[in-house]
Amino acid sequence: xxxxxxxxxxxxxxxxxxxxxxxxxxxxxxxxxxxxxxxxxxxxxxxxxxxxxxxxxxxxxxxxxxxxxxxxxxxxxxxxxxxxxxxxxxxxxxxxxxxxxxxxxxxxxxxxxxxxxxxxxxxxxxxxxxxxxxxxxxxxxxxxxxxxxxxxxxxxxxxxxxxxxxxxxxxxxxxxxxxxxxxxxxxxxxxxxxxxxxxxxxxxxxxxxxxxxxxxxxxxxxxxxxxxxxxxxxxxxxxxxxxxxxxxxxxxxx
Ligand code: PEP
Numbered sequence: 001x002x003x004x005x006x007x008x009x010x011x012x013x014x015x016x017x018x019x020x021x022x023x024x025x026x027x028x029x030x031x032x033x034x035x036x037x038x039x040x041x042x043x044x045x046x047x048x049x050x051x052x053x054x055x056x057x058x059x060x061x062x063x064x065x066x067x068x069x070x071x072x073x074x075x076x077x078x079x080x081x082x083x084x085x086x087x088x089x090x091x092x093x094x095x096x097x098x099x100x101x102x103x104x105x106x107x108x109x110x111x112x113x114x115x116x117x118x119x120x121x122x123x124x125x126x127x128x129x130x131x132x133x134x135x136x137x138x139x140x141x142x143x144x145x146x147x148x149x150x151x152x153x154x155x156x157x158x159x160x161x162x163x164x165x166x167x168x169x170x171x172x173x174x175x176x177x178x179x180x181x182x183x184x185x186x187x188x189x190x191x192x193x194x195x196x197x198x199x200x201x202x203x204x205x206x207x208x209x210x211x212x213x214x215x216x217x218x219x220x221x222x223x224x225x226x227x228x229x230x231x232x233x234x235x236x237x238x239x240x241x242x243x244x245x246x247x248x249x250x251x252x253x254x
Contacts, residue, residue: 130171
Protein backbone atom coordinates (compact mmCIF):
# COMPACT_ATOMS: atom_id res chain seq x y z
CA UNK A 1 0.00 0.00 0.00
CA UNK A 2 1.56 3.29 -1.07
CA UNK A 3 1.08 6.24 1.28
CA UNK A 4 -0.12 9.48 -0.29
CA UNK A 5 2.53 12.18 -0.40
CA UNK A 6 2.09 15.92 -0.93
CA UNK A 7 5.35 17.85 -1.24
CA UNK A 8 5.66 21.62 -1.36
CA UNK A 9 8.50 23.02 -3.46
CA UNK A 10 9.06 26.57 -2.24
CA UNK A 11 11.67 27.24 -4.94
CA UNK A 12 13.66 30.48 -4.32
CA UNK A 13 11.06 31.90 -1.94
CA UNK A 14 11.08 32.47 1.84
CA UNK A 15 13.82 33.66 4.16
CA UNK A 16 14.60 31.53 7.19
CA UNK A 17 12.28 33.78 9.21
CA UNK A 18 9.43 33.30 6.72
CA UNK A 19 10.05 29.56 6.83
CA UNK A 20 9.52 29.41 10.59
CA UNK A 21 6.13 31.07 10.23
CA UNK A 22 5.13 29.00 7.22
CA UNK A 23 5.94 25.70 8.91
CA UNK A 24 4.20 26.73 12.13
CA UNK A 25 1.07 27.90 10.30
CA UNK A 26 0.96 24.76 8.21
CA UNK A 27 1.23 22.58 11.29
CA UNK A 28 -1.74 24.35 12.92
CA UNK A 29 -3.79 23.62 9.81
CA UNK A 30 -2.72 19.96 9.90
CA UNK A 31 -3.71 19.47 13.52
CA UNK A 32 -6.35 16.87 12.66
CA UNK A 33 -5.92 13.06 12.60
CA UNK A 34 -7.44 12.98 9.09
CA UNK A 35 -4.24 14.41 7.71
CA UNK A 36 -2.25 11.41 8.87
CA UNK A 37 -3.13 9.52 5.71
CA UNK A 38 -0.82 11.90 3.82
CA UNK A 39 2.95 12.26 4.16
CA UNK A 40 3.57 16.02 4.06
CA UNK A 41 6.95 17.37 2.95
CA UNK A 42 8.18 20.95 2.62
CA UNK A 43 11.20 21.88 0.48
CA UNK A 44 12.47 25.31 1.62
CA UNK A 45 15.58 26.92 0.12
CA UNK A 46 18.90 25.73 1.59
CA UNK A 47 19.20 28.82 3.82
CA UNK A 48 15.90 28.04 5.55
CA UNK A 49 16.44 24.33 6.17
CA UNK A 50 18.04 24.71 9.59
CA UNK A 51 15.23 26.95 10.87
CA UNK A 52 12.53 24.67 9.47
CA UNK A 53 14.29 21.66 11.01
CA UNK A 54 14.39 23.35 14.41
CA UNK A 55 10.65 24.11 14.38
CA UNK A 56 9.77 20.62 13.18
CA UNK A 57 11.93 18.90 15.80
CA UNK A 58 11.16 21.23 18.72
CA UNK A 59 7.41 21.06 18.19
CA UNK A 60 7.43 17.37 17.14
CA UNK A 61 5.62 18.20 13.91
CA UNK A 62 4.53 15.53 11.46
CA UNK A 63 5.94 17.54 8.57
CA UNK A 64 9.00 16.09 6.79
CA UNK A 65 11.83 18.18 5.46
CA UNK A 66 13.00 18.13 1.86
CA UNK A 67 15.66 19.92 -0.19
CA UNK A 68 15.31 21.20 -3.76
CA UNK A 69 18.63 20.01 -5.13
CA UNK A 70 22.10 18.86 -4.08
CA UNK A 71 25.48 18.05 -5.56
CA UNK A 72 26.53 14.43 -6.16
CA UNK A 73 29.91 14.71 -4.43
CA UNK A 74 30.28 14.46 -0.68
CA UNK A 75 32.74 17.35 -0.39
CA UNK A 76 35.40 19.14 -2.41
CA UNK A 77 36.09 22.05 -4.70
CA UNK A 78 32.54 22.74 -5.87
CA UNK A 79 32.01 26.40 -5.01
CA UNK A 80 28.42 27.22 -4.19
CA UNK A 81 27.21 23.63 -3.99
CA UNK A 82 25.64 21.64 -1.13
CA UNK A 83 26.39 17.96 -0.55
CA UNK A 84 23.96 15.16 0.33
CA UNK A 85 25.74 14.66 3.66
CA UNK A 86 25.18 18.32 4.60
CA UNK A 87 21.46 17.81 3.98
CA UNK A 88 21.11 14.54 5.84
CA UNK A 89 22.71 16.15 8.91
CA UNK A 90 19.81 18.64 8.83
CA UNK A 91 17.30 15.77 9.02
CA UNK A 92 16.36 16.18 5.38
CA UNK A 93 14.38 13.13 4.23
CA UNK A 94 13.79 13.88 0.54
CA UNK A 95 15.74 15.70 -2.18
CA UNK A 96 14.18 16.80 -5.48
CA UNK A 97 16.55 15.79 -8.27
CA UNK A 98 16.23 16.83 -11.90
CA UNK A 99 13.50 19.44 -11.45
CA UNK A 100 12.73 20.98 -14.84
CA UNK A 101 14.13 24.33 -13.68
CA UNK A 102 17.41 22.56 -12.89
CA UNK A 103 17.36 20.86 -16.30
CA UNK A 104 16.25 23.81 -18.42
CA UNK A 105 17.53 26.89 -16.57
CA UNK A 106 20.75 25.44 -15.13
CA UNK A 107 21.55 22.90 -17.83
CA UNK A 108 21.55 19.74 -15.72
CA UNK A 109 21.84 16.61 -17.79
CA UNK A 110 20.67 13.04 -17.17
CA UNK A 111 24.15 11.75 -16.27
CA UNK A 112 24.50 14.28 -13.43
CA UNK A 113 20.95 13.65 -12.31
CA UNK A 114 21.66 9.92 -12.07
CA UNK A 115 24.78 10.59 -9.97
CA UNK A 116 22.69 12.78 -7.68
CA UNK A 117 19.96 10.15 -7.33
CA UNK A 118 22.58 7.58 -6.27
CA UNK A 119 24.34 10.01 -3.91
CA UNK A 120 21.04 10.88 -2.20
CA UNK A 121 20.29 7.19 -1.63
CA UNK A 122 23.82 6.53 -0.40
CA UNK A 123 23.37 9.22 2.23
CA UNK A 124 20.19 7.60 3.55
CA UNK A 125 17.72 10.06 2.01
CA UNK A 126 15.20 9.49 -0.76
CA UNK A 127 15.32 11.27 -4.12
CA UNK A 128 12.24 12.69 -5.79
CA UNK A 129 13.24 12.22 -9.42
CA UNK A 130 11.46 14.77 -11.62
CA UNK A 131 10.70 13.88 -15.23
CA UNK A 132 8.59 15.54 -17.90
CA UNK A 133 8.29 16.89 -21.39
CA UNK A 134 8.24 20.47 -22.72
CA UNK A 135 5.26 21.92 -24.57
CA UNK A 136 7.00 21.48 -27.94
CA UNK A 137 7.90 17.87 -27.14
CA UNK A 138 4.29 17.18 -26.25
CA UNK A 139 3.08 18.83 -29.45
CA UNK A 140 5.53 16.64 -31.39
CA UNK A 141 4.10 13.49 -29.78
CA UNK A 142 7.31 12.85 -27.83
CA UNK A 143 5.91 12.75 -24.28
CA UNK A 144 6.54 9.04 -23.70
CA UNK A 145 9.96 9.13 -25.33
CA UNK A 146 11.11 12.04 -23.18
CA UNK A 147 9.68 10.61 -19.97
CA UNK A 148 11.22 7.22 -20.74
CA UNK A 149 14.61 8.87 -21.33
CA UNK A 150 14.48 10.81 -18.05
CA UNK A 151 13.31 7.79 -16.05
CA UNK A 152 15.70 5.23 -17.55
CA UNK A 153 18.73 7.51 -17.25
CA UNK A 154 17.77 8.75 -13.79
CA UNK A 155 17.31 5.25 -12.36
CA UNK A 156 20.26 3.61 -14.11
CA UNK A 157 22.18 1.33 -11.73
CA UNK A 158 19.64 1.48 -8.90
CA UNK A 159 18.76 -1.64 -6.93
CA UNK A 160 15.23 -2.98 -6.64
CA UNK A 161 15.16 -1.92 -2.97
CA UNK A 162 16.09 1.63 -3.91
CA UNK A 163 13.37 1.76 -6.56
CA UNK A 164 10.82 0.58 -3.99
CA UNK A 165 11.42 3.70 -1.94
CA UNK A 166 12.09 6.05 -4.88
CA UNK A 167 9.61 8.85 -5.57
CA UNK A 168 9.13 9.96 -9.18
CA UNK A 169 7.46 13.28 -9.97
CA UNK A 170 5.86 13.56 -13.39
CA UNK A 171 5.94 17.27 -14.11
CA UNK A 172 5.12 18.37 -17.65
CA UNK A 173 7.26 21.49 -18.09
CA UNK A 174 4.44 23.44 -19.75
CA UNK A 175 2.29 23.00 -16.62
CA UNK A 176 4.83 24.23 -14.08
CA UNK A 177 3.98 27.67 -12.74
CA UNK A 178 1.75 28.42 -15.71
CA UNK A 179 -1.71 27.72 -14.32
CA UNK A 180 -2.13 25.07 -17.07
CA UNK A 181 -2.66 21.58 -15.70
CA UNK A 182 -2.55 18.29 -17.52
CA UNK A 183 -6.01 16.72 -17.56
CA UNK A 184 -6.30 14.06 -14.86
CA UNK A 185 -6.62 11.51 -17.69
CA UNK A 186 -3.40 12.62 -19.39
CA UNK A 187 -1.51 12.87 -16.10
CA UNK A 188 -2.83 9.47 -15.01
CA UNK A 189 -1.85 7.87 -18.32
CA UNK A 190 1.74 9.14 -18.13
CA UNK A 191 2.06 8.05 -14.49
CA UNK A 192 0.80 4.55 -15.46
CA UNK A 193 3.36 4.56 -18.27
CA UNK A 194 6.09 5.36 -15.71
CA UNK A 195 4.96 2.53 -13.43
CA UNK A 196 5.00 0.11 -16.37
CA UNK A 197 8.52 1.24 -17.26
CA UNK A 198 9.63 0.67 -13.67
CA UNK A 199 8.02 -2.77 -13.64
CA UNK A 200 9.87 -3.66 -16.84
CA UNK A 201 13.26 -2.84 -15.30
CA UNK A 202 12.76 -3.41 -11.56
CA UNK A 203 9.89 -5.92 -11.30
CA UNK A 204 7.65 -5.78 -8.23
CA UNK A 205 9.48 -2.75 -6.82
CA UNK A 206 7.37 -0.67 -9.19
CA UNK A 207 4.30 -1.36 -7.04
CA UNK A 208 5.97 0.33 -4.06
CA UNK A 209 7.47 3.29 -5.92
CA UNK A 210 5.41 6.44 -5.46
CA UNK A 211 4.58 8.65 -8.42
CA UNK A 212 3.57 12.28 -7.91
CA UNK A 213 2.04 14.65 -10.42
CA UNK A 214 3.30 18.24 -10.49
CA UNK A 215 2.22 21.26 -12.51
CA UNK A 216 -0.13 23.98 -11.23
CA UNK A 217 -1.79 21.73 -8.66
CA UNK A 218 -4.23 23.69 -6.49
CA UNK A 219 -7.12 23.00 -4.10
CA UNK A 220 -9.57 22.97 -7.03
CA UNK A 221 -7.89 20.35 -9.21
CA UNK A 222 -6.07 18.10 -6.75
CA UNK A 223 -8.93 15.68 -6.01
CA UNK A 224 -9.42 14.69 -9.66
CA UNK A 225 -5.67 14.18 -10.07
CA UNK A 226 -5.39 12.10 -6.89
CA UNK A 227 -8.24 9.86 -8.08
CA UNK A 228 -5.98 8.32 -10.75
CA UNK A 229 -4.74 4.88 -9.76
CA UNK A 230 -1.05 5.46 -10.49
CA UNK A 231 -0.87 8.93 -8.96
CA UNK A 232 0.18 8.77 -5.30
CA UNK A 233 0.53 12.45 -4.57
CA UNK A 234 1.51 15.87 -5.81
CA UNK A 235 4.58 18.06 -6.05
CA UNK A 236 3.22 21.56 -5.51
CA UNK A 237 5.03 24.83 -6.24
CA UNK A 238 3.05 28.09 -6.09
CA UNK A 239 0.16 26.68 -4.06
CA UNK A 240 2.54 25.50 -1.32
CA UNK A 241 3.66 29.02 -0.37
CA UNK A 242 0.46 29.92 1.45
CA UNK A 243 -0.09 27.52 4.38
CA UNK A 244 -3.90 27.76 4.15
CA UNK A 245 -3.90 26.93 0.45
CA UNK A 246 -1.33 24.17 0.89
CA UNK A 247 -3.36 22.63 3.72
CA UNK A 248 -6.39 22.57 1.38
CA UNK A 249 -4.32 20.76 -1.25
CA UNK A 250 -3.14 18.27 1.35
CA UNK A 251 -6.72 17.65 2.45
CA UNK A 252 -7.69 16.87 -1.12
CA UNK A 253 -10.54 14.48 -0.27
CA UNK A 254 -12.70 17.13 1.50
C1 PEP B 1 7.05 22.70 -9.11
O1 PEP B 1 7.75 23.64 -8.75
O2 PEP B 1 7.51 21.56 -9.09
C2 PEP B 1 5.67 22.96 -9.53
C3 PEP B 1 4.94 21.95 -9.90
O3 PEP B 1 5.25 24.28 -9.50
P1 PEP B 1 3.74 24.80 -9.68
O4 PEP B 1 2.87 23.98 -8.75
O5 PEP B 1 3.78 26.24 -9.29
O6 PEP B 1 3.35 24.58 -11.10
